Structure formats: C-alpha cells, structure tokens
Amino acid sequence: MxxxxxxxxxxxxxxxxxxxxxxxxxxxxxxxxxxxxxxxxxxxxxxxxxxxxxxxxxxxxxxxxxxxxxxxxxxxxxxxxxxxxxxxxxxxxxxxxxxxxxxxxxxxxxVRAENHQSWEQIFRTWRKISEELRLRELEAREVKEEKGKVEELRAKKRKAMRAELERLGNSPSEIKVFMKGLKDPQTLETSNEEIGNLLKEFGDLNHRLSKLKDKLEELGDERTGxxxxxxxxxxxxxxxxxxxxxxxxxxxxxxxxxxxxxxxxxxxxxxxxxxxxxxxxxxxxxxxxxxxxxxxxxxxxxxxxxxxxxxxxxxxxxxxxxxxxxAVTPDRTPKAGHADTLPLDTSEPWVSMEEALQRARRISPSRVHKRPAFTVISNYGTGGVPEARGRRDHDAPSATITGKVSRNRVVHKGTDTDLSRFERFDHAEAGVLQSFPVAYPWSGKDVPQQIGNAVPPRxxxxxxxxxxxxxxxxxxxxxxxxxxxxxxxxxxxxxxxxxxxxxxxxxxxxxxx
Incomplete structure (x- = not known):
C-alpha cells in the first residue's frame, strides 16, 4: 500500500x-x-x-x-x-x-403527481396553501383585536362592580369572595340592580370572549405556515x-x-x-x-x-x-440505548452541571462563578402543580434550559437557602448548560430567551x-x-x-x- x-x-x-x-x-x-x-x-x-x-x-x-x-x-x-x-x-x-x-x-x-404536473402546477399548489394561510393570519389579527377590546371592557366592568360593592359598604373579604366568583358569574346572586346589570354585561362579555378564543384556536397562528x-x-x-x-x-x-x-x-x-x-x-x-x-x-x-x-x-x-x-449516581447509571441507537462508547456517564461549569471555569475563570455544592430550583412546577418546583443537584445534568432560566434559584444543596452570592446563573453559565462555548458573546435583549430557544451546539x-x-x-x-x-x-x-x-x-x- x-x-x-x-x-x-x-x-x-x-x-x-x-x-x-x-x-x-x-x-x-x-x-x-x-x-x-x-x-x-x-x-x-x-x-x-x-x-x-x-x-x-x-x-x-x-x-x-x-x-x-x-x-x-x-x-x-x-x-x-x-x-x-x-x-x-x-x-x-x-x-x-x-x-x-x-x-x-x-x-x-x-410532488407524487410529477409525471402529470409541471413545476408551475406544483408551485400553484404552494401558492394556494400560502394564500389560505395568509387569509387565516389576517382574520386571526382581526379576531385578536376584537378579543383585546372585549378584555378591556371586561376589566372596566370588574372595576365598576368593585367600586359599587365598596360604595355599598361591603367588607374587603366579602368583596374578595365576590370578585373570585366572577370566574363563573352565573352562580352569583345580588339584589342590587346596578350590580345585577353589571353582572349580566360581564357574563355576555365572557361568552363573546369564549367564542373569540375558540375562533383563534381554529385559525391557528403564523407559526403554522x-x-x-x-x-x-x-x-x-x-x-x-x-x-x-x-x-x-x-x-x-x-x-x-x-x-x-x-x-x-x-x-x-x-x-x-x-x-x-x-x-x-x-x-x-x-x-x-x-x-x-x-x-x-x-x-x-x-x-x-x-x-x-x-x-x-x-x-x-x-x-x-x-x-x-x-436518583442514580453517574458511576451507577444503567446502560442506555436500543438496538437502533447503540452508543459509540457506553463507558461515559452523563455530564453534570458541576462538571460542565468547572471545565468552563478553567477556560474562562472570570465568566463562571465558583460555588459550593448546590441545588437548582426550577421556575416551573412539576406534575402540573405550580408549587412543586423541580429540583436538580449540582452533580446531575440540568433540567431543560428554557427562556426562564434566569429565574431559577441556585441554593445550598438540599436546602431552600439561597447562596449568599451567585444565586442565579448568569448568561455565560446558562449558555454552558446549553453546551455553548463559555466565551459566546450574548448580546441584545432577553438573552435567557435566546439561550432557551437555541439549538444545543453539541x-x-x-x-x-x-x-x-x-x-x-x-x-x-x-x-x-x-x-x-x-x-x-x-x-x-x-x-x-x-x-x-x-x-x-x-x-x-x-x-x-
């Protein structure tokens, strides 16, 4: 050779x-x-x-x-x-x-009908679809505008009812119960004619708003196209x-x-x-x-x-x-993969937040903070319960990085006690958890949203x-x-x-x- x-x-x-x-x-x-x-x-x-x-x-x-x-x-x-x-x-x-x-x-x-359709005919199909989407988008804008006006009227009716209840001498707790009941105004009863009229108008607006929401769901939005x-x-x-x-x-x-x-x-x-x-x-x-x-x-x-x-x-x-x-440590993680997703090398455990941040800190000490053992408390709830915030310790991978990453709390491991310093991930650190280089020059506004929406480079x-x-x-x-x-x-x-x-x-x- x-x-x-x-x-x-x-x-x-x-x-x-x-x-x-x-x-x-x-x-x-x-x-x-x-x-x-x-x-x-x-x-x-x-x-x-x-x-x-x-x-x-x-x-x-x-x-x-x-x-x-x-x-x-x-x-x-x-x-x-x-x-x-x-x-x-x-x-x-x-x-x-x-x-x-x-x-x-x-x-x-x-495309399948290529033998019977020219490029112009294929393009015509696309133009029809594009026009349908354009008209739906225009109609959706009109519906959104009307929805905004209805929501504004509802807010005025709510304010008027609160003011009338206060004028009639209702206590703050009584007013709170009444206002909470506006989620289902049909269940509320009143002997006051003024409030009764406002309730009817409020209920009518709720009905209009529900129909407008259904219409918007039917129309979709520009992301469909x-x-x-x-x-x-x-x-x-x-x-x-x-x-x-x-x-x-x-x-x-x-x-x-x-x-x-x-x-x-x-x-x-x-x-x-x-x-x-x-x-x-x-x-x-x-x-x-x-x-x-x-x-x-x-x-x-x-x-x-x-x-x-x-x-x-x-x-x-x-x-x-x-x-x-x-709840499985890296050195004891079960082997993963199916027949069609076999790993190249099953010896490497997943990478933890701590490991990734330490590597990045060695590359750029000024951009990554040194922290003791920590737990990240997510801004999101789990299992549909807002109060049940997700938690991940430093020696595990991060939960999914979203546009709300800057709201996640970093606390002392196993506690709810915020770190005295660096209780939030900064842009460079959040980027590292998304596998961006630590030196990536995040710019413009709403950087957390940019990071959360990005394709993980790795x-x-x-x-x-x-x-x-x-x-x-x-x-x-x-x-x-x-x-x-x-x-x-x-x-x-x-x-x-x-x-x-x-x-x-x-x-x-x-x-x-």
Whole structure:
C-alpha cells in the first residue's frame, strides 16, 4: 500500500443555509466542523448576538426569502417555531398539528403527481396553501383585536362592580369572595340592580370572549405556515427547473413536532433522499442538560438504485453518553440505548452541571462563578402543580434550559437557602448548560430567551457529523468528535459581522451575485 493510500481524506466542507437560525447554536457547531454557514433570522436580539459572534446572517422573515435566492447553498438546516403544537387545553395544539399535516399531504400529492404536473402546477399548489394561510393570519389579527377590546371592557366592568360593592359598604373579604366568583358569574346572586346589570354585561362579555378564543384556536397562528417553509425550500430546490437539490437537510424542534418530521420524511423520500427521524436525549450526547429534541435528517441518494424496504433510511446518530436516570449516581447509571441507537462508547456517564461549569471555569475563570455544592430550583412546577418546583443537584445534568432560566434559584444543596452570592446563573453559565462555548458573546435583549430557544451546539455537532460525514469509521468518528468538542469548548468569537437584509446579495457566496 502506498503512502497516498494510507492518507485519510479531509472531511468535505459544505455551504449551509440555516433557516430560523436563532443566536447561532447550529452555526457555531458547523463552524468548528469546518463548514460555512449563513443564517436567516428575524429577531433583532438574536441577530445582535450573531453579529457579535461573527455569524453570517440575513435579517428578516424567512417567508420573504426563497430557495432560489441562494443557489449555492448545499445543505438546508433549521428549527421553525412550533410552539402551537404543544399548546394545552381545548385541543388547540392537536388541531394546529393536524392542519400542518394536511398541508404537507397536499404538497406531497403534488410532488407524487410529477409525471402529470409541471413545476408551475406544483408551485400553484404552494401558492394556494400560502394564500389560505395568509387569509387565516389576517382574520386571526382581526379576531385578536376584537378579543383585546372585549378584555378591556371586561376589566372596566370588574372595576365598576368593585367600586359599587365598596360604595355599598361591603367588607374587603366579602368583596374578595365576590370578585373570585366572577370566574363563573352565573352562580352569583345580588339584589342590587346596578350590580345585577353589571353582572349580566360581564357574563355576555365572557361568552363573546369564549367564542373569540375558540375562533383563534381554529385559525391557528403564523407559526403554522412557518413550519412548512423548510419543506417548500427542499421541494423548490428539487423540482424547480435549473435548480440542484440540497445535498442534505437537518431540522430539529421539540418532541411534539415529530409527526411533522415523519410526514416531511415521506415527501423527502419522494424527492430522492434517504431519511431518518430520531428523538434525541441531549444528555446522551454529553450535554449537561436533560432535553428531548425531535430531529429530521436527510441525505440525497446519489446511488441511482431503487429504494427497497429500509433502504431509504439513514442510520441513527449513535449516543456517546449514558441517559440520565433520577436518583442514580453517574458511576451507577444503567446502560442506555436500543438496538437502533447503540452508543459509540457506553463507558461515559452523563455530564453534570458541576462538571460542565468547572471545565468552563478553567477556560474562562472570570465568566463562571465558583460555588459550593448546590441545588437548582426550577421556575416551573412539576406534575402540573405550580408549587412543586423541580429540583436538580449540582452533580446531575440540568433540567431543560428554557427562556426562564434566569429565574431559577441556585441554593445550598438540599436546602431552600439561597447562596449568599451567585444565586442565579448568569448568561455565560446558562449558555454552558446549553453546551455553548463559555466565551459566546450574548448580546441584545432577553438573552435567557435566546439561550432557551437555541439549538444545543453539541447536539448539532453529532447530527451534522453524522449526516455530512456518513462514510467515517467508528474510530474516525470518535477522533473527529473529540477534536470538535474541544474546539467548541474553547471557541472564541472573531471579528463581528454585520447582518445583511433581503436584496443585499452582492458578493455573498451563496447568491453568486
């Protein structure tokens, strides 16, 4: 064997377009893997962070861009906002999900009918869907405006009833009981004509408000349309004359979105992709946090061979760490993984908050505080009980990092006693628990929300490595990930890069202009 034969080829470099890019969780992971990323993000605060981090960005609504604007993008990634699918009560989340699945099926039908429909006809299907969503959004705005007026009138009626009760000489406790009864005004009785009239008007407003809420749930919101965008971009690149399909597609969101990704996968298989949907436990990939993410992966099949049963599937991303089990110490955590999610190495336990913060503190002592053994008390209740706050000790992974992370209390371990100092995680520390580099330059407003909504970079490392470098051996994968994780932890921002806006195409590597 010659020396040339023994040399391992360097990993391919891809040009990635990241929709709904947020503050740059996927982008920083792609950067340390050597790929080039451009993000589209509408939020000004997230764009401020991206600018400070040197992330190439177009600021604006994804719906105002098109796949054809970026003909040199090779990979499409993104995490469209899908919170409507997790809305509790009255089945709103289920209805929003069913609506999106129906729209996807309409697009799929147009793609399947390719032999009978031209690109113009496929595009016409999309235009009809877009117009339906636009009209629903306009109607929803009108309903929201009316709902606001009704709520304002209700508040005035409440105030008038309180004032009349005070004028009649009712005690504060009596007034409190009466006002509490306004949750169900039909049960309240009064001999006072003025209060009786106000009660009737209040009840009528409640009825109007209930109908308006039902109407809003029926209409959904703009996020219903946003979740369709990545699929349409993939269809456009695959079917539009003169376009080349994306080499790969990676999408991630909350667990509730998995049915959408599974439906997406059916369409992508029709477009010539091998796909995989996977529910990923973040702590099983070395992230110091328990969080479940629904991930869709697709890679263009260039073999030219027909797909048989199972041949249209990509392999799972292998887990590298144990899954977290409550009340089990790291060295005794049971082995995790199923037949299709076997870990690369089952010897590594999950990473605790303490371990992650200590590593970050060694890299940047000024950004991470030194604390004694601690317990984190969540801002959220557990089991539907607001008062039953979730608790995690320092030697366990964090609970899911949300936009309310700055409200979590850090107390002395096993107590409710706040630490005398550093009783809250600051931005750098919260970012580390989301697996961002400790030096990540969080900027703009509402940084906790940016952190909570971000793609965990270390999870993105594993997914991108798997989809964009599938031919690597297990040993090569371990080596690649080891170096990439080290580079991620020690990453530092370069020169800030000002964001662009739609129309500013000149000189951009993805536009060719």
């Amino acid at each position: 010659s020396h040339i034969d023994e040399v391992t080829s360097p990993p391919a470099v891809f040009r990635i377009l990241d929709l709904f890019a947020g503050p740059g969780g996927l982008d920083v992971a792609a950067e340390v893997l050597g790929h080039q990323v451009t993000g589209i993000e509408w939020d000004s605060d997230a764009c401020a962070t991206r600018t400070a981090a040197g992330m190439d960005t177009y600021k604006g609504d994804v719906r105002q861009f098109r796949a054809s604007f970026f003909p040199y993008a090779q990979v499409l990634t993104g995490g469209p906002p899908c919170q409507t699918f997790t809305v509790a009560g009255h089945g709103a989340g289920r209805r929003a999900l069913d609506q999106v699945l129906q729209y996807i099926e309409r697009l799929h039908a147009a 946003l979740v369709l965008q990545p699929l349409w971009w993939a269809i456009e690149r695959s079917k539009r004359p003169g376009s080349e399909p994306y080499e790969a597609i990676v999408l991630e969101q909350v667990q509730a979105v998995m049915p959408v990704w599974e439906k997406y996968a059916e369409v992508l298989v029709s477009l010539g992709y091998r796909t995989r949907t996977q529910l990923m436990h973040t702590e099983a990939f070395g992230i110091p946090q328990t969080r479940r993410r629904a991930v869709l992966m697709a890679r263009l099949d260039r073999t030219g061979l027909p797909n048989g049963p199972g041949l249209d599937r990509l392999p799972h991303v292998p887990e590298t760490h144990e899954r977290y089990h409550r 999870l993105a490392l594993h997914v991108l490595r798997q989809v964009l470098g599938p031919e690597m051996t297990d040993d090569a994968v371990r080596d690649r990930l080891k170096h990439a994780i080290a580079d991620l932890e020690t990453w530092k921002p370069g020169k800030p890069v000002a964001f662009r806006e739609q129309g500013d195409w000149e000189g951009h590597p993805l536009t060719g202009k």
